Structures are given as structure tokens and as C-alpha cells.
Amino acid sequence: MASRLTLTLAALGLAALLQPALADPPRAVVELFTSQGCSSCPPADALLVEYSRQPDIIALSLPVNYWDYLGWKDTLAHVAFTERQKAYAHGRSDRQVFTPQMIVNGKKSCIGSDRAQIEKAIQYTSKGRKTLPVAVNLSEQNGTVTIAVEETPETAQRDAEIWLLPVLKAQTVPIERGENRGKTITYANVVRGLNRLGEWRGGSARFEVSVETARRGGDAYVVLLQSTDAAKPGIILGAAKSPDF
Known part of the structure; x- marks a missing residue:
């Protein structure tokens, strides 16, 4: 009996170890506006790779297209990312658009390679919190992604x-021409689309989208x-990432 109990407990312990960490x-x-044509x-791209390894940071690369004329067309760029960067600048009223530019929590603009400036911006925008103010949870079942925004005191x-x-x-990406000619650069968490799912006006809410749509163009x-x-x-109020992010 004792040996059977020991085996059962060992199996349960192994199963727990095999469960993916939450x-x-x-x-x-942090959103990095970058370009393969920007020397x-x-x-900044290397720094974003480092941030992508931090479990409490969602680090995103958004390649822009306005440096394509310098001799190398960015293979990952999208005009929607350029428009998003410009919209941030209009929202801040400073109209500063450059690469590499990091936007922290939708609010603070930083030089994308300046770690100290970025860390200061994270502290400033988080206001001492350990998480973003509004909880957003994801679940996948039967080919559907369910997004749940939780009711909290912050959901006014x-x-x-x-x-x-x-x-x-x-x-x-191996870059063959332009200012970065001869370099091979690895980009982390490259955004492949901006899909608006709906509006939120406070309180609890649920949104659904197919897993196929959620991953389209990415992994x-x-x-x-x-x-x-x-x-x-x-300001980014809440965020969540897929289980395999």
C-alpha cells in the first residue's frame, strides 16, 4: 500500500512538473518601431529580444516602411504600423516619429536602444503596480479564442x-542592401496585423474570435x-498573450 501511494504521489508530482507554467x-x-533600413x-532590436524573454513584459516589434527608399525594402514592414506610430505622435502632441522608437504602455516615447530610459518609462507608466490596471484573460477551446475583461475597481x-x-x-532576416547591408538580424515578436475586435466601456466583457484568425500570419x-x-x-489598460507566446 505504501509503495502504491508513493508511486501515485510521484506521478502527481511529475504531472505537475509537466504542466506549462502560467x-x-x-x-x-513595449512597442518598438523599427526598420531594416535604419542603421x-x-x-534596439537586440534589446527587444531581451525584453521578450521577461515574462511580465509584452515586447512587440512593429517594422515601419518609411526608410525603404534608402536602398532596402523592409521585408516585414506594414503601412499600418507606420500609421500607428504617427497616431501615437499626434496623441502626445509632440509629432515625434523616428526609429528606433519605443512606446511604453501606449504613453511614453523612448529611444528604442536606451535601456535606462525605457526602464524609467516602465516605472512611470506602471505607477508602482506589478500588473497593468485591467485584467484581461484568454482561453482557447474548440477552435475559438475567448477574451474576458474582468470587473475590477479599475474598470470604470x-x-x-x-x-x-x-x-x-x-x-x-539577412539584409543585402542599404545601411545595414551584410547584417543578419533576428527580430522578436514581429506583429503581423492590427485587428480591432470591438469597443469596451468599462465593466466585464467578453469577445470571441477563431484561433485561425488570431494566429493568421504568425505563430x-x-x-x-x-x-x-x-x-x-x-494608454494600454490591459493585455494578454496566447499560451504559446
Whole structure:
């Protein structure tokens, strides 16, 4: 009997070890606007790879297309990312658009290769919290992703939207021309689309989308709950990442 109990407990312990670790709720979302044609960007791209390994940070690469004329067309760029960067600048009223630019929690602009500046921005925008203010949870079942925004004291009425971003967790690109000619750069969590799922006006809410749509063009995905101001992106209130992110 004792040996059977020992085997049972050992099996349960092994099963627990084999369970995937639950991801920490994020305390920050960092978006790097970068370009394969920008000579200043590789150090920022490498820094984003480091941030992508931190479980409480959602680190995203958004390649822009406005440096394509320099001799190398960015193979991952999308005009929607350029428009998002410009919308952030209009929202801040500083109109500063450059690469490498890091936007922290939808609010603070930083030089994308300046770790100290980025860390300061994370501390400033998180206001001492260990997580983003609004809890967003994801679950996958029967080919459907369910996104649940939880009712908390932080879910007061406000204008916000739910966005779904498919991502490629890693993409290595050999650059043959332009300012980075001869370099091979690995990009982390490259966004492949910006899909608006709906509005949020406070309280609890649920959104559903197919797993196929969530991953389209990528191999994982992120959900952002982001405030809006006159159709411009604002502070990120909550975020979640797919189980395999």
C-alpha cells in the first residue's frame, strides 16, 4: 500500500512538473518601431529580444516602411504600423516619429536602444503596480479564442478598444542592401496585423474570435485593451498573450 501511494504521489508530482507554467500578468507593453533600413536600429532590436524573454513584459516589434527608399525594402514592414506610430505622435502632441522608437504602455516615447530610459518609462507608466490596471484573460477551446475583461475597481467607464495582434515569435532576416547591408538580424515578436475586435466601456466583457484568425500570419498572438482619444491610441489598460507566446 505504501509503495502504491508513493508511486501515485510521484506521478502527481511529475504531472505537475509537466504542466506549462502560467504566464505572469504583464506589467508593461513595449512597442518598438523599427526598420531594416535604419542603421541605428540593430541595438534596439537586440534589446527587444531581451525584453521578450521577461515574462511580465509584452515586447512587440512593429517594422515601419518609411526608410525603404534608402536602398532596402523592409521585408516585414506594414503601412499600418507606420500609421500607428504617427497616431501615437499626434496623441502626445509632440509629432515625434523616428526609429528606433519605443512606446511604453501606449504613453511614453523612448529611444528604442536606451535601456535606462525605457526602464524609467516602465516605472512611470506602471505607477508602482506589478500588473497593468485591467485584467484581461484568454482561453482557447474548440477552435475559438475567448477574451474576458474582468470587473475590477479599475474598470470604470472609459473609451477603449480591444485589439488582437498576430505575431511571429522570431524572424531572422539577412539584409543585402542599404545601411545595414551584410547584417543578419533576428527580430522578436514581429506583429503581423492590427485587428480591432470591438469597443469596451468599462465593466466585464467578453469577445470571441477563431484561433485561425488570431494566429493568421504568425505563430502566436497578443490582445491589447487600449484607451482611445479622438480615434488616437492612448494608454494600454490591459493585455494578454496566447499560451504559446
